[in-house]
Amino acid sequence: MVIDGAWRALGPDLESLSGPGGAPLTRTVKLIVLPLIVRPALHPDFAVDFLAPEPAARLDALIRESGARLVATAQWFTLLKRTRRALGVVAGHPQDLYFQRCFELAAEHGEPAAGAGALARAVVEEVADADGGRTVDALKRYLADAAQQARLEGELAVAWEGRLSVPAADTAAAVALAGEVLEACGGAEGPRNSPSYMSMVEAGHGELLGRALWAHASGVWGRGDLPAHLGLTKRQLPPRPEVGRGASTATLPAPLDRTLFERLFVVLQSSARREELPTVPELVGREVGRSCAPLGLYDESLRVAVLLGGQLAVGLDPLGIEEPAPWHTAAHRAVNSRWRREASVLRARRMTVSPRPDPDGGVLDALAQDLRTPWTAYMRRLWVRLHGRDVRDAPLVDAASAWAVLDGVARSVMMDHRARVRSALRTLSASAAPTAVPEAAVVAEAAESRSA
Amino acid sequence: MTRASVEVQVTRGDDGTVRVAGPGIGPDFTRAVLDVAGAVLTWPVLEDPVPPSAEIHDVARAQQWLWAVYGEGVAVAVQACATGELSDVRVPADMTPLAGGAARLGFGHWAARWWPASYLDGIPALQPDVLGLELVALTHECQQLFDDERDQPDDCVGELIGDHQVALDPLLQWWHATPPSTDTARRLERVLRAVDDAADSTESDGEALRRLRWSLAQPRPDSAPVAVDPVALFVRHDDYALAAGEPLVAGGRVIARGAGTNDWRRYPPGFVDAAETAVSWTARALGARRQIEVEVVAHIAAPTTSGPLLVAEVGVDGVRASRVPLARRDDVWSGRGDLDLSAGETRPRIEIGVLLPGFDPGPEPEGGADRDAIRALVRRRLATAAQPIASNTAAYEGSSGPFLAEIAAATADEDY
Numbered sequence: 001m002v003i004d005g006a007w008r009a010l011g012p013d014l015e016s017l018s019g020p021g022g023a024p025l026t027r028t029v030k031l032i033v034l035p036l037i038v039r040p041a042l043h044p045d046f047a048v049d050f051l052a053p054e055p056a057a058r059l060d061a062l063i064r065e066s067g068a069r070l071v072a073t074a075q076w077f078t079l080l081k082r083t084r085r086a087l088g089v090v091a092g093h094p095q096d097l098y099f100q101r102c103f104e105l106a107a108e109h110g111e112p113a114a115g116a117g118a119l120a121r122a123v124v125e126e127v128a129d130a131d132g133g134r135t136v137d138a139l140k141r142y143l144a145d146a147a148q149q150a151r152l153e154g155e156l157a158v159a160w161e162g163r164l165s166v167p168a169a170d171t172a173a174a175v176a177l178a179g180e181v182l183e184a185c186g187g188a189e190g191p192r193n194s195p196s197y198m199s200m201v202e203a204g205h206g207e208l209l210g211r212a213l214w215a216h217a218s219g220v221w222g223r224g225d226l227p228a229h230l231g232l233t234k235r236q237l238p239p240r241p242e243v244g245r246g247a248s249t250a251t252l253p254a255p256l257d258r259t260l261f262e263r264l265f266v267v268l269q270s271s272a273r274r275e276e277l278p279t280v281p282e283l284v285g286r287e288v289g290r291s292c293a294p295l296g297l298y299d300e301s302l303r304v305a306v307l308l309g310g311q312l313a314v315g316l317d318p319l320g321i322e323e324p325a326p327w328h329t330a331a332h333r334a335v336n337s338r339w340r341r342e343a344s345v346l347r348a349r350r351m352t353v354s355p356r357p358d359p360d361g362g363v364l365d366a367l368a369q370d371l372r373t374p375w376t377a378y379m380r381r382l383w384v385r386l387h388g389r390d391v392r393d394a395p396l397v398d399a400a401s402a403w404a405v406l407d408g409v410a411r412s413v414m415m416d417h418r419a420r421v422r423s424a425l426r427t428l429s430a431s432a433a434p435t436a437v438p439e440a441a442v443v444a445e446a447a448e449s450r451s452a
Numbered sequence: 453m454t455r456a457s458v459e460v461q462v463t464r465g466d467d468g469t470v471r472v473a474g475p476g477i478g479p480d481f482t483r484a485v486l487d488v489a490g491a492v493l494t495w496p497v498l499e500d501p502v503p504p505s506a507e508i509h510d511v512a513r514a515q516q517w518l519w520a521v522y523g524e525g526v527a528v529a530v531q532a533c534a535t536g537e538l539s540d541v542r543v544p545a546d547m548t549p550l551a552g553g554a555a556r557l558g559f560g561h562w563a564a565r566w567w568p569a570s571y572l573d574g575i576p577a578l579q580p581d582v583l584g585l586e587l588v589a590l591t592h593e594c595q596q597l598f599d600d601e602r603d604q605p606d607d608c609v610g611e612l613i614g615d616h617q618v619a620l621d622p623l624l625q626w627w628h629a630t631p632p633s634t635d636t637a638r639r640l641e642r643v644l645r646a647v648d649d650a651a652d653s654t655e656s657d658g659e660a661l662r663r664l665r666w667s668l669a670q671p672r673p674d675s676a677p678v679a680v681d682p683v684a685l686f687v688r689h690d691d692y693a694l695a696a697g698e699p700l701v702a703g704g705r706v707i708a709r710g711a712g713t714n715d716w717r718r719y720p721p722g723f724v725d726a727a728e729t730a731v732s733w734t735a736r737a738l739g740a741r742r743q744i745e746v747e748v749v750a751h752i753a754a755p756t757t758s759g760p761l762l763v764a765e766v767g768v769d770g771v772r773a774s775r776v777p778l779a780r781r782d783d784v785w786s787g788r789g790d791l792d793l794s795a796g797e798t799r800p801r802i803e804i805g806v807l808l809p810g811f812d813p814g815p816e817p818e819g820g821a822d823r824d825a826i827r828a829l830v831r832r833r834l835a836t837a838a839q840p841i842a843s844n845t846a847a848y849e850g851s852s853g854p855f856l857a858e859i860a861a862a863t864a865d866e867d868y
Contacts, residue, residue: 026596338509
């Protein structure tokens with residue numbers, strides 16, 4: 001509110017950073033005002049939802065002082081957008097890509113002057129080329145060589161054979177601890193950090209689950225009808241990964257059935273922050289070992305997140321038709337109440353699926369069927385997100401950050417569902433004969449490692 | 453800024469959600485909803501504009517817009533409820549411009565799903581692409597409601613542009629053909645400029661968008677506008693005329709006939725004529741056999757299918773007995789099935805409902821009065837939209853004023 005007031009006082013020259021009503025854009029606040037001007041880390045008294053009058057006045061002054069620089073930022077942004085159009089660049093969100101660069105340009109050069117056009121062109125091109133050759137094409141070229149393929153196949157065979165084949169121990173204790181962590185996560189007061197999380201990581205409970213998958217354990221989740229892998233593979237046991245040389249977003253297999261190529265394809269497809277990834281040869285080299293590690297992940301905290309996610313997913317009730325079980329945790333209640341809210345919105349938007357199996361099936365029944373086995377979609381998305389973190393060496397350092405990922409995946413699964421219902425209904429209304437429902441979920445998956 | 457002030461109740465639920473309660477809410481098809489950052493907003497479409505109800509599940513995220521929608525008092529009350537200082541409080545809410553924009557966006561989404569288009573009732577359909585582009589503009593104007601967390605399906609400018617950009621060229625033509633001093637012209641320009649602006653942020657591209665960009669950069673052609681019939685620009689379904697379907701069965705003795713229930717909740721939009729009388733049935737006796745025929749008038753823009761898609765649910769004497777698959781013949785969905793009636797049964801109580809399998813959320817209590825209220829509402833709106841509005845009114849600046857799709861539909865009204 002203070003930001004809004006100070007912003008409007010700076011006048012009309014901030015148009016390209018403002019919304020149609022004159023307020024700063026959400027991204028202006030998030031990418032420029034907060035991190036570059038307000039800097040709550042330096043001013044802890046700004047980091048609250050409601051400011052007292054004195055800090056409010058200081059905040060107001062701080063923003064007004066930056067007025068000239070903001071005006072220059074706005075002009076640079078307009079220029080960069082125009083340049084982007086002229087160069088035909090459409091990838092990415094211009095505000096995400098350019099806002100901070102514009103603020104830097106404004107600091108260095110003030111308002112755009114002579115020569116600004118060339119500078120803008122250089123920035124737009126630089127941002128567009130920032131991937132440094134970490135592309136699907138580069139991966140394809142790297143794996144196209146037959147000798148390379150043979151070498152990698154050999155390495156995979158050795159790594160797969162060399163898996164520690166200790167018999168799977170009892171997972172019951174690990175699952176019970178997972179319940180404790182989830183109970184601490186989903187409460188009304190927000191996530192509390194649970195010490196059980198770190199002890200799970202130290203005890204290697206995620207690895208334990210990975211080995212249980214290799215040993216074809218059942219009964220891990222306390223429900224005899226559910227396999228230990230919860231759909232992470234379509235087979236009884238995860239197969240030895242192959243190298244592969246192609247992938248199609250529409251037909252990606254279950255995560256642990258994917259080839260090396262397919263696993264890295266998903267990582268490289270996401271456009272954001274590709275420059276932070278290892279180079280393609282490095283990516284491939286590490287993926288050999290990773291794909292033969294328990295759950296296809298190196299980092300133990302990420303494997304524990306798979307265990308937590310599994311325990312969460314088996315208690316999800318997207319259709320709102322099950323009795324809450326005694327082992328359901330605060331996390332289950334939080335996610336299931338979000339599904340209830342979603343169901344109510346979908347009813348108001350006339351986008352329902354029948355909660356009970358329909359005797360006549362119907363095209364929408366496949367979607368309802370997926371909601372009856374929500375763990376498959378959940379685990380698939382979760383794994384992709386965790387894999388993206390593993391590739392980027394980004395472990396989950398505490399229960400709160402693990403919960404942020406688990407919760408984010410739960411939301412994505414819900415978004416996928418709505419997208420699929422929408423697209424199924426559109427297909428029905430647009431065309432004559434009922435056709436297969438497009439797999440929006442799979443298409444959306446490419447976005448996963450981006451949000452990792 | 454403040455137009456009026458009403459009191460709202462702010463309460464905290466056991467699960468940590470905070471509710472801002474507006475007026476009571478009726479059946480699904482009378483609710484306009486909007487998924488925004490950290491909350492769901494709801495308006496009753498049958499009532500006068502009011503501040504929305506909000507179910508806030510993430511107060512920290514919602515604070516980015518709460519004050520701008522309800523005013524500072526409500527934002528502070530919500531915060532107090534979230535921290536547990538208060539659990540139930542009544543505070544005055546302002547009617548802010550953002551509240552108006554949000555209500556209009558919510559209503560637009562509602563209209564896209566529940567507009568009761570009917571040949572029988574003479575209620576024209578809204579052109580979905582025109583409505584879709586206006587939703588782009590409104591979403592863009594209400595950006596403050598959304599954040600970056602990617603869990604707000606209504607922050608969907610990119611999809612909307614992708615789905616509805618076919619209407620860009622016709623809207624441009626309509627704009628160029630409309631005298632610049634009129635509100636319709638201003639609304640058209642505002643929508644087109646917002647679409648152009650919004651397209652930048654969504655990786656959208658395409659011929660129609662480039663033409664739009666080019667046109668907006670040119671001065672308006674100053675030749676006198678040629679009158680253009682907006683309807684003609686968008687017509688997709690010509691020649692809808694209710695052709696009586698061929699009789700399904702010849703012969704047999706009619707033992708009863710009647711009307712069924714047309715519950716809009718049980719099938720998606722665009723399939724069935726929204727009139728109360730759209731569902732009808734005839735029971736016949738053929739020897740000892742009892743058969744029922746069901747006829748359902750199709751929506752003006754219903755898909756022509758080769759196979760059955762909808763079904764009729766047949767209840768006899770309070771028992772849900774059977775289903776009859778319905779196939780499209782001309783402008784009617786129809787089908788026939790055996791009826792399990794004892795030969796002596798002369799006055800069976802037959803109930804028919806029409807539904808799409810897999811979509812149907814299940815039957816609900818009668819909603820006939822609310823459906824009538826919705827029809828009356830859209831008739832009033834269409835009547836308003838048909839009136840040329842005096843220039844220089846502020847109607848289009850706020851949340852009131854007809855949608856472009858309503859203006860186009862109302863102008864086409866003579867055809868019905």
